[in-house]
Amino acid sequence: MKAFEYDRAGDLAQAVGSPAMLIAGGTNLLDLMKLEVATPDALLDITRVGLNEITSEGAGLRIGALVSNSDCAAHPRIRADWPLLSRAILAGASPQLRNKATMGGNLCQRTRCGYFMDGRSPCNKREPGTGCAAQGGVNRNHAILGASDACIATYPGDMAVALSALRATVETEGPDGIREIAMRDFHRLPGDDPSRDNVLKPGEVITAIRLPAPIGGRHLYRKVRDRASYAFALVSVAASIRMDGDRIDAAQLAFGSIAHKPWTDERVEKLLVGERPTPALFGKAADLLLEDARGQGHNDFKITLVRRALAAVLAEATGE
Amino acid sequence: MSDTYDTPDTRDMLDRTRQGVIGKPLDRPEGPLKVAGTATYAAEYVRENCAEGVLVGATISTGRVKKIHRDLVMAMPGVLGVYSSERMLRRAAQGTAGEAPEQDVSKVDFPMQPVALVVAETFEQATNAAKALQIDYDDQSGDAQFMPQDVDAEPAADPITAGDLDRAMRDAAHSVDLAFTTPGHASAAMEPHAAIAEWDGRDLTLWGSLQMLTYNVAELADSLGIDPKHVHLLSPYVGGGFGSKLGISHEAVAAAIAAKELDRPVRVVMSRQQVFQSIMRRSETEQRIRLGCGTDGRLTAFGHEALVSNLPGEEFSEPVTQASEFLYAGENRLLAVRKSDITRLTAGSVRAPGEAVGMQALEVAMDELAEAAGIDPVELRKRNLPDEVPGEGTPYSSRRLVEALDAGAAAFGWNKRSAKPCARREGEWWIGMGVASAARVNILAKAEARVTLTADGHVIVETDHTDIGTGSYAILGQVAAEMLGQPIDRTTVRLGDSRLPSGAGSGGSWGASSTGSAVFLACEAIRATLAQALGCASDDLLLQDGKAWAEGVEPRPVTDLLSEDLTRTGKIEPGKLMEKVNQSTYGAFFCEVAVNAFTGETRIRRMTGAFGFGRVLNAKTARSQCIGGMVWGIGSALTEELAFDSRDGHLVNHDLGEYHVPVHADIPDMEVILLEERDPHASPIQAKGVGELGICGAAGAVANAIYNACGVRLHDFPMTPDKLLADLPDPFAPAA
């Protein structure tokens, strides 16, 4: 581990615009520092700046960036109105990690690409311009949508997938002031600059996550994984589906571990609305979703897996 | 008197003794220390002025080190030295090598092979400097082969042949000819490899995490070029080994070299990633299994061939067909293992070498043959147990395989299984059941132990044997307490110190029966002295709760018979019985799985194992070994796989985040049935080994249950969702 300065911010103002790397729960950042994948010169601990409350905002909710993943998942209103979020959080990591992990830190967790994590292979995300060892290598966990020649990594997390389905927003404060970013736009595709996972600017701090008024319906988070717990998703599907009689009345969907960001596709949501749920409809939705999907070899199976996981989720959510 | 075990001890001594502690499910005496964090592991000893060393791995796959740019790193804060020498190890020693493995780290044999050690005042400084160390290489990776299929394999041993397999296959009423693959596995012990080395003049003390101290002393001394009498190893607690700590490895030799140079203690702890990348792997295998039987289900053809790999120059080859040699009938036979030399880290013993992967494939093949022949798979196995080892004519010692199959089937409810797949669906899940036999060779190893009955009636057992989390402390104490008639809380066991008599070491499942027998023999010698003092024959001596008596002789406190501490040493060596009688351990696995009809995820619902392995020395530790083995089987069936990059041979999933061992949620309640058995051919205490048996075939039961659940027959382990998906039936179609 590289030597670094450590400071603790007393309030948000100290953190905004700071050139230091922010550390919250440290559950991702410390691992990467030990591997020397992340080598910050200075850390600024933001765990004492507040931002740890969950407050109602009309029918919606504002979740402070430093609320722990455990507290968020256990919150009565979230469990009642946005159970998708609770389920997604509880599908991830372990209780110990969720106790430490924060909302802001969770959104910013980095990819689990083995070549990124090993600290030595060519990797455009870790060291821009060095290449991408995952292409032609072991890439079972990699992207089938939205990848670029520069990078085929996935965003590995669960919580952000649920938040993307639910059309949450991310509130930030930076040197240029406060802004609100749609969750669906928060993470970015790799393009020719995979070093940036999301649209945060230097010095910008995540202050809260906002949930809009709940739409009701059934909330399901399906995480397909190699073992029953403590593994990142091979593929995940977040769905909130509301029925009106025997027809789908509203559909919010997002997909995890298939792209550099939680993958959403409004066309698929639109296609479902107003329709009677049938296996054929689920298949059509998957066709549209996966129109541009492309495997990298080891991860070709994800194309079939997403299709089947989506069918399972839609069948369960619609009672078909 | 010869120490070799040549005639079976049929006296059933441990059934005639009175203390009543042998076999009891007693707690491990060191358990509270371990769960309270007060058992000291190798890296945790506090040595004054200890410097910290971190190994540096090669960034090329194979070649030579041209230049190490020490200067830059030496100028970094706290750095004390950069070492790279002819004596440092390129590879870890294989189990029971007893001599130095490949040395000289100016050569690179495989990716991430340690090539240097950086030592600094703090661990963080050393890690940082190790990362910064620039090394120039003469990269010869261009000529290297990384895939076992790409090289010409050589036979690992003479094939075993009998009759005419091809013809028997043609003539068989039913037959299967199947190709399997199993990937590489990691031992993945909880405690990473670590060593603290400290010199006092010419004498080296090394605290290490090691399984076999007698061999390790020799390996370390040979590596350093010193006399073994100057090497003192301490390994009282070992956080798991599973084969990876059988031989001395990089960290111990490097720590000793740096400590000598710096004239201060040096600690080297390998990171999890380094352990994965540079110690040992279980070889991947390709296997072809041919089985043919008559209409009665009796095997006439039995072929088991395997391709494994290792580094050039390593003799070890995964003995894939080891259990196939004795388990089932079939007069026309071919058993053969070939090995290809490739550039990947050393392959060596990982828990149950051979059977772990050989049995899981064989047991799937048996299941397929059962289906082809229309015979229940339990019955097919029972019909094919030979009276003597095929081709050898050797008799079996004890073999409770039929009882294991029957007891397991009854406890599990095997009769509820539908012979046809896809017969049971619960919601999204297909439910199925599978069975497999367990079989594993048993070995008696040379062992020595010293037992003292103190003048005040305490029992002290001493040997350099190790406890790698298995229960050695418990069972050795139980053998001594039982034999000497003292309560277990008056019994102390001292292990893991190379200055103590040379135990068998923990490996190959032989520790308990071998070192246990040495303890037994030492106790017999003590009993002889006590009997003499009491005035009776040794075998008539009765001892219980500190009292001694015999038929017609009044009980007296044992301490009355002792004027001073009574110390005896027991020794045992394998003898003629090992050759004359096939001594193996057996069992059966029954497993129920659920396979998700949409996603192909497999979850174990319940699993039963029934095992016969000679005398049960401690029902709790034995049961734990069986459960641990079955968990390994589940990992092997469903998740565990070392992923190597085909372009340069480096290991990509090198930590517990990406190499998936089962977690608690993967393991439901496990039922273990221990079948009591006495095997006087195996050892004087009539015990065999149980440390590995629980794996051997377990993954086959899981695979068979997957097929029974969803109708997808896979031959490539592990059976992850991606492999099942393609052939899963339409999830929306109703159950058959």
Ligand SMILES: Cc1cc2nc3c(=O)[nH]c(=O)nc-3n(C[C@H](O)[C@H](O)[C@H](O)COP(=O)(O)OP(=O)(O)OC[C@H]3O[C@@H](n4cnc5c(N)ncnc54)[C@H](O)[C@@H]3O)c2cc1C
């Ligand atoms: C073994 C293991 C298993 C895991 N399994 C899963 C899983 O199955 N699913 C899953 O989703 N996740 C999983 N995780 C990841 C876990 O969810 C994240 O590590 C955690 O959410 C990160 O939160 P943190 O507060 O600890 O972040 P930190 O490690 O403190 O920070 C992570 C990053 O976020 C930045 N950051 C933190 N807070 C802010 C802020 N307010 N504004 C701007 N930037 C900020 C930091 O600078 C840093 O770059 C796993 C982690 C581990 C170690």
Ligand code: SF4
């Ligand atoms: S996929 Fe992205 S993260 Fe992985 S090696 Fe390529 S560039 Fe790096």
